[in-house]
Amino acid sequence: MEVITSGVTAAKGFKAAATAAGIKYKDRTDMAMIVSAVPAVSAGTFTTNVVKAAPVKWDRQTVESQEYAQAVVVNAGIANACTGEEGMSYCKKTADMVQEVLDIPAEQVLVASTGVIGMQLPIDRIQNGVKALAPKLSDSKESGHEAACAIMTTDTKPKEVAVTFEVEGKTVTVGGMCKGSGMIHPNMCTMLSFVTTDCAISKELLQEALREDIKDTYNMISVDGDTSTNDTVLLLANGMAENTKITEKNEAYQKFVEALNYVNTTLAKKMAGDGEGATALFETQVINADTKENAKILAKSVICSSLTKAAIYGHDANWGRILCALGYSGVQFDPEAIELFFQSKSGKIQIYKDGVATDYSEEEATKILSDEEVTVLVDMKMGNAGATAWGCDLTYDYVKINADYRS
Secondary structure (H helix, E strand, C coil), rough: EEEECCCCCCCCEEEEEECCCCCCCCCCEEEECCCCCHHHHHEEECCCHHHHHHHEEEHHHHHHHCEEEEEEEEEECCCCCHHHHHHHHHHHHHHHHHHHHCCCCHHHHHEEEEECCCCCHHHHHHHHHHHHHHHHHHHCHHHHHHHHHHCCCCCCCEEEEEEEEEECCCCCCEEEEEEEECCCCCCCCCCEEEECCCEECHHHHHHHHHHHHHHHHHHHHHHCCCCCCCEEEEEEECCCCCCCEEECHHHHHHHHHHHHHHHHHHHHHHHHHCCCCCEEEEEEEEEECCCHHCCCCHHHHHHHHHHHHHHHHHHCCHHHHHHHHHHHHCCCCCCCCEEEEEEEECCCEEEECCEEEEECCCHHHHHCCCEEEEEEEECCCCCCCCEEEEEEEECCCHHHHHCCCCC
């Protein structure tokens, strides 16, 4: 597997474009489109929030009822959530406009929105945006990058990645882009993520691969404990790599799963590290737990702890907060058996053992906690299972950003 510097346009047959539709933001792009040269097998996972945005309802129905999808239209600034029948009609009007300008069946058009909840989309601007996007579609790396920039809201940087691998002498590519910075606490997916591949694979296996992979990627991140109304992950596979179609869980399938996991893990970490106001990616690795499920619960409990997140921001080795978060997770364990460590590119230090603090150097701990990526390692001493979760520190800026988000 080889990592390449590209995103959704890396896979054969995929084009992307961005435009400034003036939906909410001024002087920046706010709409993006991804189009496959041929109909692509589709898969998707969606928010478990009971309050679901119109695009979530539209996409779920499309993915479940249609074998293929060929285009995705995304807008930033307004979420099209809690917008009733009018909001649903705007999904159809967007798809109809794609059909009009690109001759792609409306039932093969997916839509996604992100931004403020409760506002109606300016559908005339959305439709004009589709018209403006169509002639700009390109398979260049630059077009993919521009699309990744256009879907940002409070994100501070675009998020994209791509990898290639070999199957029977054919090069297969998996690439993706995502956005997410606040309201990140997914359950079955997260915010908006779009993954493209030229792999030839059955719809059933594509959906299974995505459904299983999100459990260890997007579902293991949290910024603020809020699960969005718009969480969507879409995966399109157009088969243009011309590999023998994957219809069973053979070696080719395992290679695809590995590539998909790399892309989704990378995108998930990029979202966690770019949490609103964040200065550091905060990772928790749980090792030697009794079960994987318990390891996941423990890891997420630590990265979701507001007190621990604040300590990470302050570069404070307050291990008591970590122990506390583990203790209220619901998992039973012996507090005197586990061991805790801090680690980063600056080094690794043990801070807790045998039920008490170790004789560690506060100065060394602070240095480790001052890096842009910080890891808490938790050794449960109970078994062989493990899990990793990703979050970010909690800063003053998080409150500032969310205190006036609608203005």
